[in-house]
Amino acid sequence: MVFLVLRRCSPSLRPRQSQVKFPEVVTVKPNIFHETHTTRSWDFLDLHHNRQPAQQPGLLKKAKYGEDVIVGVIDTGIWPESRSFDDNGYGPVPARWKGKCQTGQDFNATSCNRKIIGARWYGLGISDEVLNNNYKSPRDIDGHGTHVASTVAGGEVQGVSYGGLGMGVARGGAPRARLSIYKVCWLGGNCPEAAVLAAIDDAIYDGVDVLSLSLGGAGQELPGTLHAVQRGISVVFAGMNDGPVPQTVSNTLPWVTTVAASTIDRSFPTLISLGNKEKLVGQSLHYNASVISGDFKGLVYAGSCDTESSLALSNVTGKIVLCYQPAAANSMPPPQALPIAINLTIMAGAKGLIFAQYTTNLLDFLPLCKGVMPCVVVDFEIAHRIASYWRSDKGNAVVKVSPAMTVVGKGVLSPRVASFSSRGPSLLFPSILKPDIAAPGVSILAAEGDSYAFNSGTSMACPHVSAVTALLKSVHPDWSPAMIKSAIVTTASVTDRFGMPIQAEAVPRKLADPFDFGGGHIDPDRAVDPGLVYDVDAREYNKFFNCTLGYVDGCESYYLNLNLPSIAVPNLKDHVMLRRTVTNVGPVEAIYHLVVEAPAGIDVSVEPSVINFTQSGSKMATFMVTFTTRQRVQGGYTFGSLTWSNGSTHSVRIPIAVRTVIQDFVADTA
Numbered sequence: 001m002v003f004l005v006l007r008r009c010s011p012s013l014r015p016r017q018s019q020v021k022f023p024e025v026v027t028v029k030p031n032i033f034h035e036t037h038t039t040r041s042w043d044f045l046d047l048h049h050n051r052q053p054a055q056q057p058g059l060l061k062k063a064k065y066g067e068d069v070i071v072g073v074i075d076t077g078i079w080p081e082s083r084s085f086d087d088n089g090y091g092p093v094p095a096r097w098k099g100k101c102q103t104g105q106d107f108n109a110t111s112c113n114r115k116i117i118g119a120r121w122y123g124l125g126i127s128d129e130v131l132n133n134n135y136k137s138p139r140d141i142d143g144h145g146t147h148v149a150s151t152v153a154g155g156e157v158q159g160v161s162y163g164g165l166g167m168g169v170a171r172g173g174a175p176r177a178r179l180s181i182y183k184v185c186w187l188g189g190n191c192p193e194a195a196v197l198a199a200i201d202d203a204i205y206d207g208v209d210v211l212s213l214s215l216g217g218a219g220q221e222l223p224g225t226l227h228a229v230q231r232g233i234s235v236v237f238a239g240m241n242d243g244p245v246p247q248t249v250s251n252t253l254p255w256v257t258t259v260a261a262s263t264i265d266r267s268f269p270t271l272i273s274l275g276n277k278e279k280l281v282g283q284s285l286h287y288n289a290s291v292i293s294g295d296f297k298g299l300v301y302a303g304s305c306d307t308e309s310s311l312a313l314s315n316v317t318g319k320i321v322l323c324y325q326p327a328a329a330n331s332m333p334p335p336q337a338l339p340i341a342i343n344l345t346i347m348a349g350a351k352g353l354i355f356a357q358y359t360t361n362l363l364d365f366l367p368l369c370k371g372v373m374p375c376v377v378v379d380f381e382i383a384h385r386i387a388s389y390w391r392s393d394k395g396n397a398v399v400k401v402s403p404a405m406t407v408v409g410k411g412v413l414s415p416r417v418a419s420f421s422s423r424g425p426s427l428l429f430p431s432i433l434k435p436d437i438a439a440p441g442v443s444i445l446a447a448e449g450d451s452y453a454f455n456s457g458t459s460m461a462c463p464h465v466s467a468v469t470a471l472l473k474s475v476h477p478d479w480s481p482a483m484i485k486s487a488i489v490t491t492a493s494v495t496d497r498f499g500m501p502i503q504a505e506a507v508p509r510k511l512a513d514p515f516d517f518g519g520g521h522i523d524p525d526r527a528v529d530p531g532l533v534y535d536v537d538a539r540e541y542n543k544f545f546n547c548t549l550g551y552v553d554g555c556e557s558y559y560l561n562l563n564l565p566s567i568a569v570p571n572l573k574d575h576v577m578l579r580r581t582v583t584n585v586g587p588v589e590a591i592y593h594l595v596v597e598a599p600a601g602i603d604v605s606v607e608p609s610v611i612n613f614t615q616s617g618s619k620m621a622t623f624m625v626t627f628t629t630r631q632r633v634q635g636g637y638t639f640g641s642l643t644w645s646n647g648s649t650h651s652v653r654i655p656i657a658v659r660t661v662i663q664d665f666v667a668d669t670a
Contacts, residue, residue, distance in 0.1 A: 040264055084149075107139045165268055243418070487527045519655050608623060631660065
């Protein structure tokens with residue numbers, strides 16, 4: 001077994017008896033294997049590449065499209081021949097760059113260029129069997145890393161689509177940024193933590209400005225990222241894909257930005273025509289009409305379609321199968337049930353699949369049907385109507401599935417927090433509100449090998465925030481990682497384009513709260529000018545690290561008073577007071593008034609409630625927040641917010657989550 005050694009954050013820390021022989025070692029633990037986790041999405045975020053002349057220049061233009069910002073992508077490697085990484089029009093590699101292009105199998109020195117300026121690979125902890133099934137080089141056999149890298153910083157590629165669906169221009173959010181690739185994840189072998197930490201160390205030395213990590217593991221954290229943040233490098237993580245179950249969010253350290261996934265304003269409706277002339281609509285990526293003739297096929301309702309025997313009894317050969325059993329949704333989540341249904345129906349000789357579930361964020365599984373049969377996802381209501389028709393005309397029921405269409409715009413309810421997106425609160429650090437922010441992560445079209453493909457996940461949301469972070473670093477090179485994260489969180493939107501509260505797909509769908517999307521949905525153009533920021537000296541995080549090791553006292557108070565752009569109070573018995581400090585990065589003279597949205601059952605008082613910044617005064621202002629419970633109950637979390645507003649251009653909002661308790665560390669008794 002490979003073992004992982006973490007370096008100490010505080011050199012003054014007294015070593016334990018077992019560590020005297022190796023004073024630079026804080027702790028030793030087994031190597032952990034983590035898992036890996038876009039054309040329309042950037043326009044949806046109003047990061048338009050070509051704004052109209054009459055429009056004010058947005059973040060993209062102010063940042064010169066991310067010119068010469070260096071983004072490190074720690075993932076499955078890269079496919080350098082993709083058109084997204086063409087380096088035509090790029091100047092020399094930035095002189096400050098100290099990285100290297102590590103060669104290997106099917107990856108030579110010319111695989112790097114002025115776009116991909118660095119590439120490394122890490123086989124530590126990977127078995128020979130896994131290595132032999134992968135490229136022993138930075139080349140990406142999986143496609144995940146290529147997809148992520150092109151979402152962050154891919155250049156413009158015209159006429160990209162998936163079989164005509166989602167047609168448009170593919171580009172990254174920071175299309176002029178440079179890329180450095182660190183391959184730590186392996187097909188069949190996941191991502192060894194020792195390799196991830198080695199990549200972080202190399203990225204620090206190489207000179208990256210931003211690190212993007214679309215990987216992680218439940219209950220596991222990477223404290224080694226603190227070294228990067230203390231050197232001014234912003235670190236962005238995917239929050240993982242175990243939602244909508246609460247307490248599943250990962251990568252929850254306070255110095256990183258943790259990203260939830262949301263939908264965009266694009267869908268792929270597919271017409272389902274029944275033999276009784278009823279027309280219904282599902283979602284699919286079915287574009288190839290040649291895989292099935294355009295006439296009606298027999299319809300079979302086969303229950304959950306989770307066993308070969310159930311499909312055999314239904315005689316599905318040559319027919320279109322409806323897989324619909326709401327009771328099974330409790331025992332098998334949709335992302336598990338759909339691939340099983342696809343494989344079994346294909347093996348049984350079916351000519352099509354209509355799959356019903358409580359969420360339709362499942363299109364990424366549908367390429368499993370590519371070239372074989374049309375597969376359509378519907379909700380339970382549509383499935384019930386199809387099943388009712390089948391029951392009324394057993395033996396004669398027929399159905400026709402038409403190719404999908406692309407629909408974009410206000411007719412698509414968006415953004416919504418994706419059902420798979422992991423939810424807070426953090427299991428390890430309940431006093432740190434996570435995730436921090438939501439960004440597009442559903443049906444994102446980006447590079448994969450020599451082509452382009454749809455992918456969904458917080459892995460796809462993460463590079464959106466990484467790209468915005470890169471743009472903000474370009475505009476504000478003197479801002480700390482904490483300031484950049486604060487700007488993103490405090491300017492996020494909690495309403496959709498119609499002014500309605502953003503919803504979260506769950507069971508059932510609900511209004512989104514901070515455990516779904518942190519501060520809200522990312523708004524890049526507002527983030528460039530936040531007015532106020534919540535800054536943290538990165539050295540302050542050393543105590544947090546030491547608290548996680550149990551080496552210091554006073555950790556509960558420290559957690560509450562860490563100057564984050566959010567507040568989480570997991571154990572409120574009576575009342576608690578905490579502080580926050582804001583730094584003015586807007587007009588020198590400004591007056592901010594406080595707007596409080598108190599969590600239900602909680603009284604909130606803030607002193608002062610007005611902040612006045614003057615030419616001769618300090619750029620920083622500290623305020624105290626007191627939470628007092630109005631009910632002595634063992635309760636669940638309630639949510640609110642604090643917003644500093646100057647009445648015109650700036651509204652600086654932080655989310656709040658509070659749980660009342662009678663006994664420590666016990667959830668509600670309901």
